Every structure is written in C-alpha cells, then in structure tokens.
Amino acid sequence: MMRTFERIRADLRSGAASCESITAEYLAAIERGRNYNAFLSVFPDKAIARAREVDRKLAKGTAGPLAGMVVAVKDVIC
Incomplete structure (x- = not known):
C-alpha cells in the first residue's frame, strides 16, 4: 500500500516506520510491477543505503x- 507523504512523515516521527522499511516497501512494489517496464533502472542497494x-x-x-519522501525520477521522455 502506497502512503501519502503526510502518512510517511507521521509514521517516521512516531517510530511506526523507518525510512529503510518504507524504501523496502516501495522497492517491493516496483518488483511486483516489473512486467509494466515502468523503471529501466532500479538501484535497491543504493536506495537502502541512503534510507539508512x-x-x-x-x-x-x-x-x-x-x-523519508520516496521519489522516482523519469529520465526517458519521448
């Protein structure tokens, strides 16, 4: 489930989630949707290191x- 930025911020402040756990959730969602080819490149190791x-x-x-804000960058524009 994708969270709003407000929810992410509240969860981080309360300790209900960590940036690392939220990043892992988004990476898992990217993997589940791999057949859509929405991402040409994903850098999970770098993302988790940065989250830490x-x-x-x-x-x-x-x-x-x-x-804690999760961002995807679109760099292939046709």
Missing part, C-alpha cells in the same frame, strides 16, 4: 523537512 543514512539523521534530529 536518512534514518540516522532522523534519530539525531538533523534530517530536513522532506526526509
């Missing part, structure tokens, strides 16, 4: 206001 960095910043209170 964000989790550390959240724990220290140094994360920015958009911390």
Whole structure:
C-alpha cells in the first residue's frame, strides 16, 4: 500500500516506520510491477543505503523537512 507523504512523515516521527522499511516497501512494489517496464533502472542497494543514512539523521534530529519522501525520477521522455 502506497502512503501519502503526510502518512510517511507521521509514521517516521512516531517510530511506526523507518525510512529503510518504507524504501523496502516501495522497492517491493516496483518488483511486483516489473512486467509494466515502468523503471529501466532500479538501484535497491543504493536506495537502502541512503534510507539508512536518512534514518540516522532522523534519530539525531538533523534530517530536513522532506526526509523519508520516496521519489522516482523519469529520465526517458519521448
């Protein structure tokens, strides 16, 4: 289930979810929809590593206001 940014933010603040767990959910959704060919390139190792960095910043209170937001970049435009 995809969450709104407001829900993600609330879950991160309350500890109900981590950036790593949310990123893993989105990576799993990408994998489930692989037959749609919506993504030419996916970098799960980099995504999880970055999510862990964000989790550390959240724990220290140094994360920015958009911390935890999951973004897909469309770079093939016809």
